[in-house]
Amino acid sequence: MADLVLDRLTIRYGDVTAVNDISLTVGKGEFLTFLGPSGCGKSTTLFSIAGLNHATSGTIRIGDTVLFDGQKGISVPPERRDIGLVFQSYALWPHKTVAENLAFPLKLRKLGRAERDERIREALSLVEMMPYAERYPFELSGGQQQRVALARALVYRPRLLLLDEPLSNLDAKLRERARVWLRELQERLNVTTIYVTHDQAEALAVSDRIAVMSMGHLRQLGTPREIYENPADAFVADFIGSSNFLTGSMIGEAGGRARVRLGDGTELSVLAGKASADGGLVVAVRPERIELVGGPGENAIRVEIAQGTYLGSVYQYEVTGGGSRFRIQTTRPVEGGTAFVRIPPEAAAIFAAGPDAK
Numbered sequence: 001m002a003d004l005v006l007d008r009l010t011i012r013y014g015d016v017t018a019v020n021d022i023s024l025t026v027g028k029g030e031f032l033t034f035l036g037p038s039g040c041g042k043s044t045t046l047f048s049i050a051g052l053n054h055a056t057s058g059t060i061r062i063g064d065t066v067l068f069d070g071q072k073g074i075s076v077p078p079e080r081r082d083i084g085l086v087f088q089s090y091a092l093w094p095h096k097t098v099a100e101n102l103a104f105p106l107k108l109r110k111l112g113r114a115e116r117d118e119r120i121r122e123a124l125s126l127v128e129m130m131p132y133a134e135r136y137p138f139e140l141s142g143g144q145q146q147r148v149a150l151a152r153a154l155v156y157r158p159r160l161l162l163l164d165e166p167l168s169n170l171d172a173k174l175r176e177r178a179r180v181w182l183r184e185l186q187e188r189l190n191v192t193t194i195y196v197t198h199d200q201a202e203a204l205a206v207s208d209r210i211a212v213m214s215m216g217h218l219r220q221l222g223t224p225r226e227i228y229e230n231p232a233d234a235f236v237a238d239f240i241g242s243s244n245f246l247t248g249s250m251i252g253e254a255g256g257r258a259r260v261r262l263g264d265g266t267e268l269s270v271l272a273g274k275a276s277a278d279g280g281l282v283v284a285v286r287p288e289r290i291e292l293v294g295g296p297g298e299n300a301i302r303v304e305i306a307q308g309t310y311l312g313s314v315y316q317y318e319v320t321g322g323g324s325r326f327r328i329q330t331t332r333p334v335e336g337g338t339a340f341v342r343i344p345p346e347a348a349a350i351f352a353a354g355p356d357a358k
């Protein structure tokens with residue numbers, strides 16, 4: 001398959017702009033994830049690629065094949081897009097056996113009996129469900145139903161696989177196993193895949209690249225590592241992993257470093273941000289990157305311990321200091337009501353304070 005290209009895709013429902021001017025390219029064999037909070041436009045984008053809803057403007061194409069072009073009025077019907085789709089709800093036909101569920105899309109494509117049987121065997125073997133071919137969906141567990149839904153999407157060898165929160169109905173342990181298994185299968189088949197989830201841990205674990213969305217906008221597109229370590233804005237920093245936001249103001253920038261004054265007057269030296277942040281700013285730093293130190297010093301903040309929680313492998317404390325409330329994680333317990341913590345300059349990013357700042 002050639003690359004899938006979304007170009008300035010916009011989808012409106014009345015006054016709601018569900019998808020706002022999104023452009024991106026998904027490479028052959030790539031596993032790309034749309035990640036964002038509920039209602040940010042992930043499913044709407046996915047369904048428009050499948051042709052299940054009608055985009056307002058922009059284009060969708062696979063290589064030179066145009067699937068949708070708002071300006072030219074082109075919209076290829078879903079069954080001619082050659083795309084496999086798996087929904088959160090699985091949407092298996094309850095009155096058909098597993099084998100009959102898989103046969104249906106093949107009959108639609110007018111494949112003969114022998115070839116149908118061969119493809120069904122192949123697809124069920126891929127998802128390790130061959131022994132269940134004659135069962136009905138209600139005779140299967142949630143995890144098994146999800147595998148059948150995947151087999152049904154793969155059985156006609158689509159050029160593109162679209163998965164809309166396919167694991168969200170599984171319990172936590174099963175979900176973790178299923179995502180590893182799913183990723184291995186995707187790599188083996190080398191099928192270009194777009195995955196939708198609101199679960200950032202899942203996105204970080206399975207994706208080649210992640211497209212972070214918020215309110216219909218594409219906020220950042222990058223590898224899991226790029227997005228985690230170098231978030232483009234305060235929204236991404238907050239949504240991926242968890243970040244502390246310490247409010248402050250800029251003193252000045254020099255040599256790639258910024259000097260920042262926190263709310264209580266404490267000064268910090270941090271990596272200069274992408275935002276110029278002339279006015280109010282936030283210093284974003286992840287709890288696990290903050291170091292416990294013995295006393296005052298460069299980039300150290302005196303904190304009051306408000307509350308501690310033992311998380312099994314680390315201790316997490318809610319603290320106040322530098323004029324903000326934030327969280328730290330340590331491997332040993334903190335004795336007493338106050339402590340000093342150090343913010344490593346390379347562990348902090350600054351963003352302009354704005355509506356996204358938390």
Ligand SMILES: Nc1ncnc2c1ncn2[C@@H]1O[C@H](COP(=O)(O)OP(=O)(O)O)[C@@H](O)[C@H]1O
Binds near residue numbers: 041043044
């Ligand atoms: N058919 C529709 N009619 C009106 N509004 C819709 C429709 N489908 C989705 N929306 C709106 O578009 C926005 C994005 O929805 P959706 O893509 O389902 O979000 P997500 O999958 O990220 O949770 C939401 O505000 C939702 O209410």
Ligand SMILES: [Mg+2]
Binds near residue numbers: 042043044
């Ligand atoms: Mg959705």
